[in-house]
Amino acid sequence: xxxxxxxxxxxxxxxxxxxxxxxxxxxxxxxxxxxxxxxxxxxxxxxxxxxxxxxxxxxxxxxxxxxxxxxxxxxxxxxxxxxxxxxxxxxxxxxxxxxxxxxxxxxxxxxxxxxxxxxxxxxxxxxxxxxxxxxxxxxxxxxxxxxxxxxxxxxxxxxxxxxxxxxxxxxxxxxxxxxxxxxxxxxxxxxxxxxxxxxxxxxxxxxxxxx
Numbered sequence: 001x002x003x004x005x006x007x008x009x010x011x012x013x014x015x016x017x018x019x020x021x022x023x024x025x026x027x028x029x030x031x032x033x034x035x036x037x038x039x040x041x042x043x044x045x046x047x048x049x050x051x052x053x054x055x056x057x058x059x060x061x062x063x064x065x066x067x068x069x070x071x072x073x074x075x076x077x078x079x080x081x082x083x084x085x086x087x088x089x090x091x092x093x094x095x096x097x098x099x100x101x102x103x104x105x106x107x108x109x110x111x112x113x114x115x116x117x118x119x120x121x122x123x124x125x126x127x128x129x130x131x132x133x134x135x136x137x138x139x140x141x142x143x144x145x146x147x148x149x150x151x152x153x154x155x156x157x158x159x160x161x162x163x164x165x166x167x168x169x170x171x172x173x174x175x176x177x178x179x180x181x182x183x184x185x186x187x188x189x190x191x192x193x194x195x196x197x198x199x200x201x202x203x204x205x206x207x208x209x210x211x
Contacts, residue, residue: 064180067100067108067132069172069192070210072139079203081166086158088166089147090198096125096140096172098190100132107131108176108190115146116169118154122146127174165206166198 072095081088096113100106108130115123123146132138146168151157160166172192177185194210 064178064186064188065101066188067098067102067106067176067178067190069174069190070097070099071095071170071192071194071196071208072097074196074205074208076198076203076205079198079200081161081200083158083161086154086161087148088157088161089145091143091145093141093143096127096142096192098130098132098138098140098174100137100178101135102178102180103134104178104180104184105131105133106176106178106188106190108174111172111174113142113144113170113172113192115144116171117146117148117151117167118156120151122148122150122168127172161200164200166200168196168198170194170196 074092074094077091077093079088079090079092098106098108110129111127113125113127114121123144125142125144127140127142130138130140148157170192171194172190174190176188176190178188179185192210194208196208197206198204199206
């Protein structure tokens with residue numbers, strides 16, 4: 001009895017379509033292209049992020065601001081006035097405050113705080129060479145003495161003393177440098193211009209304004 005030979009055929013795809021080798025290569029190239037696009041997208045996002053970070057860094061940390069000098073609270077020790085003469089003398093303690101808002105220390109040279117009456121110097125105190133740390137305020141305690149010995153004859157002084165309020169001004173100009181990142185130094189001068197009004201009857205400070 002003759003044996004029947006059974007021939008086996010490859011199974012056809014479920015959708016009836018056979019994928020060729022050429023189409024497989026095209027698909028792989030498309031996948032690689034998409035991966036490259038994704039990689040370049042990530043690189044672009046990273047570069048934009050770095051630009052934003054550097055911009056913010058430059059506008060905040062690396063921006064050098066001018067330090068400010070101000071008078072602190074004033075404690076009057078003595079305050080005498082004679083409208084008839086006219087004359088006055090006073091002693092008081094206060095603080096000279098150098099405020100540094102920079103992201104690096106502010107080193108300043110020695111200077112002088114000057115106290116004036118109508119533009120005439122009536123007292124001075126020395127400010128030693130020092131440093132205000134990063135984003136901090138340097139406080140220097142001083143004792144001030146003022147009097148009318150250096151004043152020329154003034155008709156307005158007697159009237160002011162009779163009014164019960166004596167107004168003085170105080171000025172400071174400090175030269176120094178702000179140091180950033182240990183490599184960048186920029187010259188900055190800390191200035192102060194304050195107006196002090198004394199109440200002669202209570203012998204206290206009525207107002208203190210600085211700019």
